[in-house]
Amino acid sequence: MFPFNFEWAWDIAHVVFFGGFWYAIGILGAGMTFCILKAAYDTMKGNGASDH
Amino acid sequence: MKVDRRSFLGLGLGAVAGIAVSPVGIKLTDDSSIWTQNWPWTPVPVDGEVSYESSVCSLCPGSCGISVRKIGDRPVKIEGLAGHPINDGGACLHGIAGLQYLYDPSRVKTPLKKNGNTFEAISWEDAISLVAAKLADIRNSNAPERLAGIMDKDLGSVSALFKRFFNTFGSPNIYTLPTLESNLQATAATVHGKGQTIAFDLENADFVLSFGAGLIEGWGSPVNGFKANASRKERHAKLYQIEPRLSNTAANADKWIPVKPGTEADLALAMCAVILKKKLFDSKAVANFKGGVNKLNALLQKTYAPSKMAETTGVKSSDIDTIATLFAKAKMPVAVFGKGRGDGAQSLKELVAVHTLNCLVGNINKKGGAFVQPETAYLEFPAESMDSIATDGLTKAKAGRYAHQVFEKINAASQPVVEALFVYNANPCYTLHGADNIKKALGKIPFVVSFSSFLDETAKQADIILPIHTFVERLEDVPSCAGLAKSVVGLTKPVSPPIFDTKNPGDAIILIAKALEGDIAQSFEWDSYDDCLESVTPGIWDDLSEEGVAVISEGIPTGSVAVNVSFLADNPATVQAQGDDSLTLIPIDNMRLPSAGTAASPFAVKTVSDTILKGTDSVVEINPLTARGLEDRGYATLTTPMGTARVRVNLNEGMMPGVIGMVEGLGHDFDNKYVSNKGTNINDLIGPVIESGSGLDAAFGIKAKISKA
């Protein structure tokens, strides 16, 4: 899972597989972080629960 | 501060988030997996220094050399001993699993005394004095012959000590259960004269004609048999196997000749007839035959001609002719007898008839043939000291020729025939035919002393149980026997300290003798069995103690051997199966189940096929042609004149039509869930059939019927 796990090898299989995995995790993490931060910002800026 | 709902919610979420990002979760997850890797209820074997000790296995007559691997004090594995003259590294599954006997928690752990229906633990001192007191009573009533004894075999110093005890006590009533060795001796006695035994040079024979001998099913010395059989491939030696069932031996043989059960003697005689008629015999050998060769020949040609025996035996007369011819013309032929393991019920007619084939082709004491040699004698006991009760007692007649006759007599008599019984290393309540009757007889004996490591069927009937060491804990001389071409004595050594409060059986009998005082005690003056063994084996002790094995004789025996054919010439009757039903139930010997009194080990039971034992049911083998209406693996009721059993059915093309096969060695009923209460003991379903003349129980099977249950 991580390069410090002893099964890890810098071969094509690991790079492709974990490349995809960390890429997906990255998108999800970044997306959620963005949403949460933006929501916090929106909350502080406006205070209405009306606009949609 | 007032905690409102919102701040409570916030605090809660904050706490959850805090814990989630803290290392607590990771730590707990990691710890829990480490816990699963070290569950306290999964044992961790203790490490220690590795050592190997050589010894000899005495679970069966095979007498194989073993190497015991130990970690510190504790034996952890039994393996075959490389270079040993009998087994050279190989080992059978029972020997390998031997430590399961050693550590078995259901062993008899201390001397036990029967109290009503249960046993109570007593000390060795109490046990010995109870036995001695009872025996003293018997002697005081001047009827020492009313002490009887049953042993598994009549070989080695422990058996000799028991016999010595009976002699000095004054009882002639000591018996052994039928073994291959006793059957070989009986055959030798009939054909060649007393005091001899027969062996087969299977390692060299180029044509082995086996009359049902399970050469790879535990016959003789099993590992040696496996080795000899395996070497056939390189030696291009042939094996023809004659028996009703495609046993492993038959399957491994070059040819399987199915024969109707119980007609092996007739088939052997038909082959003798062919050899005589075609003059294929060794004329030099036959010229020295005594007891009426011409009479025998006339009988054979008249009654046992192949054409007449084809119907009886189920073997075509042309096949009889061909096989007899092949046998006679082979360079080093040998005919082997002793169906199955060769122990248990056997007919002397059959044994002698087959052996006569050996005599006819003149292979006695020739390479690859049958060896006739004196019984192994290496023990030198000092003279017994006999008092008058003993000398008188020994003049009395034995209660029976063989053990089963004694039991019959006990069951028939209204007066006690036997006041006390010693049972050593034997389990007649399980191994003898009509096991229920044996139990009944034991119940009628007022005082039964069992020398046993396990609470087996017979020990359960005892009044006193003296727990003895297993072969891993004791010192003992183990002479080879059972048809082995070479004669060696091995030394079983105590590779493990006693696990429980047990003793060497030799020590137990010495203690009893000493407690009886007088002449008996004088005849047992050794400090211990270990001392006794050293002193009674002066010729071989050095070899035994240093090498672990002493070779008494090997190679081809020299000297001529007398052959007397009068037994056959008198045309003894062929034993018939008891009952009237159309099918015949026969026992199957299977290497993975010992047929002797000891139950299989848990490992051995685990290897048993589900076509032999399924759940707690015995599975019987039957040809699909015979099994009309029965389903494969379905339940059936098997009925013989002796009893009924619920079994499962295995439709097997390797079974002769008209025959039902049931494995021996199942159906033990004692307290060990891994090996007991599984299947049916076939000896409950078969009754003894005494062969007239020999007095042997020769029940090769019993008539039976089977129906869907």
Place this chain on the structure above:
Amino acid sequence: MDSALIPEGAKRCSFPKFAIGIAIVGAVLLWGVYAMFLCWFKGLNQTNMNDYYGFALWIWADLAVIAVGGGAFFTGLLKYIFKVDELKNIINFAVIIGFICYSSALLILAIDIGQPLRGWFIFWHANVHSMLTEVAFCLSCYFAVLTIEFIPNILENRQVNRVPFFHHLAHNMHGVMAIFAATGAFLSFFHQGSLGGVAGVMFGRPFAVREGLLIWPWTFFLFTWSAAAFGPCFTLLVAKITETITGKKLVKDNVVHLLAKISGWMITTYIIAKIIDTIYWATVTIPSLGFKLSHFYTNNSFYGYWILITEVVLCGVVPGALLIIKSTRENPTLRLIAIVLGVIGVCLNRWVMVLQIMAVPVMSFDTWALYIPSWQEIATTILPVAYGIILIAITYRYLPVFPQEQELNSIEPATEAE
């Protein structure tokens, strides 16, 4: 009493009625939970699995719920990537079903493995060559995606939405949902596929093994395709069941027809591929390993050709045809038959690809192995069903799952149920 939580303008049954319904299903759930704890504490000896049946009922259930849960990713893909806008009216429901299916799948896996406390080794000590590793990674990640897709719907609950932060969060998440959906589709493609790959790579099992493209056997693509094809059937089926139980129309016909049509074409193309695959396997793959087709369908008391014909023809070709033909598609009864057959078909396919593989003897002297699950296995397999019913009931009651509900039921509310 819980009216404050119920979406504005929506009619729901009385709370006691709802509570009783939940209690009944909850009892079944508890039965399953009991069996689950038995399996965890006493071990898998509670099941009737054995060394021939290492994969059994659970793995089938696992594959089946993931297959029918495929409606979520495929509907999401169509909605957010291909901009099929009508589908916004069913996407919430598809996501909830997906969430239920995937959480159930993960739960089943947690029960199925012999060492649940070490289950995370599949991530930590991952063997990237194993299809199951791919399954585990994509499954967990996609479950995260489903959770993310589900969250905005939860945040739209009347009370929750009043909290400004949650309101904004829901709004923002809607804004970037296409990215999440794309990631979800990517992950789904691989885990649906790798579930198919689980069987297809077993080159020791002639019944399972398939040739393929690069490292992926054909079953990889067939599984993805079939999940995309039959997943919407299941979404429609559950929507239909929900409509029946609530007695309300919840989704407009044009949405249903559209999804059914897409499903129909997917099924049809899938089944053509499946037939080609089966023929190739039967005539090229297995003969090269020494097997005849009949080996896999005869000499046992259960698996016959019937299972192949049922899966491919009755539950594949037939629903495909029914759904691509306009007249049958728009006939409610025939459409229902088609989606039911479709759901059965995909479940049967997963059954065959798990259990029949285990049953078929491979060594010439081996025998067929059949097995009957223990009650613990059955209870734990029903557990997700009970859990799903409860979750749908709760979400339906408290969340605005169906955007068209008010429009379709504005005049006169029909009889209510949970």
Place this chain on the structure above:
Amino acid sequence: MKQENNKAHKFGMVIDLDKCTGCGSCMVSCMSENNVPFKEDESNKKDSITWMRVYKITNGKSFPDTEIVYLPRPCQHCGGKGDHGHSPCVSVCPATATDYGYDTGIVSQIYTRCFGCRYCMGACPYHARYFNWWDPKWPEGMENYLSPNVSPRMRGVVEKCSFCYHRYQAARDKAYVDGRDDIEEQEYQTACTTACPAGAIVFGDLNNPAHAVHQIVKPDPHPDPRNKHIVGKSRNPNVFRLLERLGTNPKVYYLSEREWVRKAGDNYLEGEWDEIKNHHGSSSHD
């Protein structure tokens, strides 16, 4: 991983089915060597842990033409397609709990890492893998015979024959102490091999021409021209492997002079056997 010598070992086995008597010594020797547990009822062979299992095979003919043969089946230690080490089980294990030793050819099983998904069992056509459905329990006192060389397995993990790998380690350690580069043929023998009373099992390094296994098997150095996945096919006409056509490339070979026995080792379409039976590796067709 550093190897003792440059050439990798490829440990394998030949079992002479004409010599095998079905006696069960190998099974019990294996059980006692490897701390295999036992339970009350072992007659359901589908949940009975027997790393070495002896199958009884018949020729299917009626009485009296029936024949039987016993076929001991340890783990086949497959090399996988092309013998590249991707055995059916190793390639599917998600947690790297079973691994292929490129220096020995042995397929290992790491019990503490296995989390019991049983995918490997499904992938193995030989049923050589066993799951611990129960906690291993020894009757009181019997745990005293457990060997410290092999750790008892906990409930919930898969186990299988390891070719007595601990014996290899011990032999290697001894060689190291003695200052030798490599072990001798007789120094590393599996428990089943040494126990077999019929001498039916021969074990050694298939890569070493001096070893008996190599001499009996005469493994073909070239891939099978009929199926490139098959490597190491025996050039001995009496030697075969189980399910060789699947391309699993087992390292356990079987020897029999009986044609029906050799045929029972794999699956053949009608008439195919007669075509294939005289094909013994690439060289026989040169």
